[in-house]
Amino acid sequence: MLKLIKLKIPAAIAPTVIAFAFMGTASAQNSAKSNQTKTETASPKAPxxxxxxxxxxxxxxxxxxxxxxxxxxxxxxYPSHDYDAGIPDNDNGDQYAMKDFHILSMDKIGGKVTDNGVALDIKNIPWAGKQLWAPDAAFKNGKYYLYFPVKDKHDVFHIGVAVSNKPTGPFKAEPKPIAGSFSIDPAVFTDTDGSTYMYFGGIWGGQLQRWKDGKYDANGSKTDLQQDEKPALTVKVAKLTNNMLEFSEKPRDGVIVDKNGKPLLGKDHDKRFFEGSWMHKYKGKYYLTYSTGDTHFLAYAIGKTPYGPFVYQGTFLEPVQGWTTHHSIIEFKGKWYLFYHDTQLSGKNHLRNVKVTELIHNPDGSIKMIDPFVD
Incomplete structure (x- = not known):
């Protein structure tokens, strides 16, 4: 991105991240393929x-x-579908101009992966303007629900929902966004008691910082609040109604605190929430995982309730190749897995590829560190 030279990037990965950031910018400026879909051959080695x-x-x-x-x-x-729109990189994320969703499926880890085609197109979302960003999905009441952030006709992100009888769609979008929703990156979690919650939000291009007073401020900060000694912006959480189409309450802060119970501060760039939240439950505890954004880690914090507060524990994925880090965690046949992405195929920040690797909870409940590279 344009401000990458100011970012805190671990020394071991800095050359790779910076190199690919500027490759992405040059590519977007010079691209002659505005509707690229076919990817390049994967390189066996990273830079x-x-x-x-x-x-x-x-x-x-x-x-x-x-x-x-x-x-x-x-x-x-349920991933984003990247393509090259020929838009230069910037901090608003305009280069991420996605316009439809393809759903992937697999019977087992390591098995064949099927692309089930277009499940939802932006042209079929009545209120949408542009930028169909990272989705999530849920199942309840015999139906499948696809949650998605997209900018409305006034360039403001809200979260919508679409419904299908099949996990692969096609999905039909509701005529309006979820009332009270804003920003990006919905992650939907259903607890063991059947209650369902949505976690959402993302700063910088995700606009969360523009909602600091409860209303959208079009002239607000373009990055974060830039108040190093005050509590950092954090993930939002709201319980959903049983029909899965609405919030049953006003979204509240999922506060992330240090081990002394004090909220993480704006200056804590290696720890604080940026975007890409996920929730999973392990041995009765609630694991909020998220991206630190401009420092490129996946971090986690643990709470006793779905609302938190969540006590920061550390990071569990080192920076990948590329600028963004966004993930999910599932249990499948007795093992846990991390789904994530990098830019192996393209070397361009806005053209990414999904990957999976095993995730291990240590005996003390901590998550084992994952390095996306091996010698």
Whole structure:
């Protein structure tokens, strides 16, 4: 992105991240293919000389932001569908101009991955303007629900929902966004008691910082609040109604605190929430996982309730190749897996590919660190 030279990037990965950030900018400026779908051949080695821990699940299209779920004993992945719109990189994320969703499915980890085609197109969302960003899905009441952020006709992100009788769609969008929704990256979690919650929000291009006073401020900060000594912006959480189409309450902050119970601060860039939240439950505890954004980690915090507060524990994925980090975590046949993305196929920040690797909870409940590269 244009401000990458100011970012905090770990020394071990900095050359790779910066190199690919500027490759992405140059590509977007010079691209002659505005509707690129077919991907390049995967490179066996990364620019840092190491091998990739995992290989792309699919190479026929670019996919990112994978929200994985197990429905009826099968894995379904709900990713963003990247393509090259020829838009230069910027901090608003205009280069991420996605316009439809393809749903992937697989019977087992390591097995064949099927692209089930277009499940929802932006042209079939009545209130949508542009930028169909990272989705998630849920199952309840015999139906499947696809949640998605998209900018409305006034360039403001809200979250919509579409419904289908099948996990692969096609999905029919509701005529209006979810009332009270804003920003990006919906992640839907159903607890063991049947209650369902949505976690959402993302700063910078995700506009969360423009809602700090409860109303959208078009002239608000373009990045974050830039108040280092005050509590950092954090993920929003709201319980859904039983019909899965509405919030049953006003969204509240899922506060992330340190081990002394104090909220993480704006200056805590290696720890604080940026975007891409996910919730999973392990041994009765609620694991909020999320991206630190401009420092490129996946981090986690643990709470006693779905609302938190969530006590920061550390990071569990080192920076991948590329700028963004967005993930999901599922349990499948007795093991846990992390779905994530990088830019192995393209080397361009806005053209990503989905991957999967095993995730391990240590005996003390911590998550084992994952390095996306191996020697």
């Amino acid at each position: 840092n000389g190491k091998h990739y821990l995992s290989q792309p699940l699919i190479k026929s299209i670019y996919t990112a932001d994978p929200s994985a779920h197990v429905f009826n004993g099968k894995i379904y992945i």
